[in-house]
Amino acid sequence: MTATLSVQNILQRFLPGQPLDSHRRKVCARLTACRTARMGGMEMHCDHCQTRSICYYGCRDRHCPQCQGRTTAQWSARQRSLLLPVPYFHLVFTLPHTLNGWIQIHPEVIYRCLFAAAWDTLSQFGRNTRHLGGELGMTAVLHTWGQNLSRHVHVHCLVPGGVLTDTGDWNKAKNDYLFPVRALSRRFRGRMVSLLRTSANAGDLHRVTHSVEIDDVLNRLMHQEWVVYTRHCLNQAESVVDYLARYTHRIAISNGRLLSMDGDRVAFRYKDYRDDSRIKTQWLEGQEFVRRFLMHILPKGFMRIRHFGYLSNRTRRRKLAVIRHCLSQPPQLEATTERPTSQRCWPCPHCDDGLVRMIRQVPRFRTVVVPTG
Known part of the structure; x- marks a missing residue:
């Protein structure tokens, strides 16, 4: 089997x-x-x-593990034409597990706030003249799972190493970690809590029935240390797309990680990051496996891949042309996904x-x- x-x-x-x-x-x-x-x-x-x-x-x-290969290849082909000849940075913004209860009943609200808080944090640092002093670009991908299929909500961000200034110039990143991690974490925490409080006041968290629970949870969150991971990623254009493609169309678990089904139990392979990334085997009851898998089905119509700044769909073509001119890179045409007319x-x-x-x-x-x- x-x-x-x-x-x-x-x-x-x-x-x-x-x-x-x-x-x-x-x-x-x-x-x-x-x-x-x-x-x-x-x-x-x-x-x-x-x-x-x-x-x-x-x-x-x-959400289908059998249908992501072709989609990933098509997405990668489109993204190759958008790459810049600069270093890229990989950042991950993670929500504390304290919010898991709210995510269960209001996933779309929390996910929307997560995207907004991550982008607001990075864009504010990018605009700060002490750091770069311009507009950043970002591609962000939402993941809701951990390796063992538990709820672990985070967003992966790939950021080109530089900003487009208001005068049309290009300022490159000054160091190998883009921005200070501790400062990023605290800014992200404050912005996310502020967005959640605004959502609660607007009635978007209406399924949280206890009136004092919102204040208690948000006050508790402000006393926790939040996690933002950052690393200098890659400097070769082709590798950047392949690297990001591994995250964009990944689902909660692929068929390749499944090991066996013994009676009513299912075994799968996972990487334990708390134990030096050792590969281990997890056994779950079949019903529990399905329950965890269903947790990671996104709300209908929710966009899990988003582009911000000079990579946003509305202004991308114009702003990338300006940046390529600054970097002396020849203009490139965006790839299309039109089907060939000849018989396949x-x-x-x-x-x-x-x-x-x-x-x-x-x-x-x-x-x-x-x-x-």
């Missing part, structure tokens, strides 16, 4: 009986139907060995000598419920 074990198998076995809202029910339906007859597909024919086979479509859901073909998996082409569409298989009585 180890060779074929997947998140899809586990959901098919242990999902029945789990309480699901309509959004999670639809997501799980797509994940369990992925690359099966329920999705439909294509009948393929090899021009060499004459073998016919059926290839079923993927669900393309962003692939190497034959059976004979390795021919090419397989689609000869017909296979319609979706729909289960017909026969009424009884």
Whole structure:
């Protein structure tokens, strides 16, 4: 079973009986139907060995471990045209586990505040003339999990090492850590608590029913040390995109980390960062595995990859042209993801000598419920 074990198998076995809202029910339906007859597909024919086979479509859901490879490749191709010939910095802003209860009932509010607090923190430091004195750019990716599938909400940020000034000049980063980590942590803590208090006053945290709980939690948060991780990342353009792509379309757990399913228990591999990043094995009851997996399904329509500053979609083309002029880099065209007009073909998996082409569409298989009585 180890060779074929997947998140899809586990959901098919242990999902029945789990309480699901309509959004999670639809997501799980797509994940369990992925690359099966329920999705439909294509009948393929090899021009060499004459073998016919059926290839079923993927669900393309962003939570599906089987559908992220192609999406990651397409995203990477687009991002390569946006890279600058400068060092990049990787920063991670992490929320304390004290907020896990609020995240459970108001995920969209907390995630939105996290993005805003991280960007406000970095942009304020970038605008400070003592540091750089201009506008930063940032690509941020939300992750909600730890290696053992527990709730661990944080945002990964990739920041080019420099700012665009108001006069149209480029100021490069002055050191190998971008900004002081302790100062970043305290600014991030204050900004996040302020945004949460504003959200509470606006009624966005209406599911927190105890009136004194909000003040108690926020006051407790201000007395905790918050974690901001920063490191000088990479200086080669191609490596930067590959590095970031590992984070952008990562899901809570990939099929490659699953080890075995023994009875009602599931084993998977994880990295224990508190123990010198040693690789360990975690055993969970099947129901608990599914419960933890469902925790990390994002709210419907929530954007987990966002661009800020001179990398924001609205002004990116114009501002990157100015920066490239300052850096004497030739202008580059943004990559597109248009599909080729020619008929697609692939190497034959059976004979390795021919090419397989689609000869017909296979319609979706729909289960017909026969009424009884």
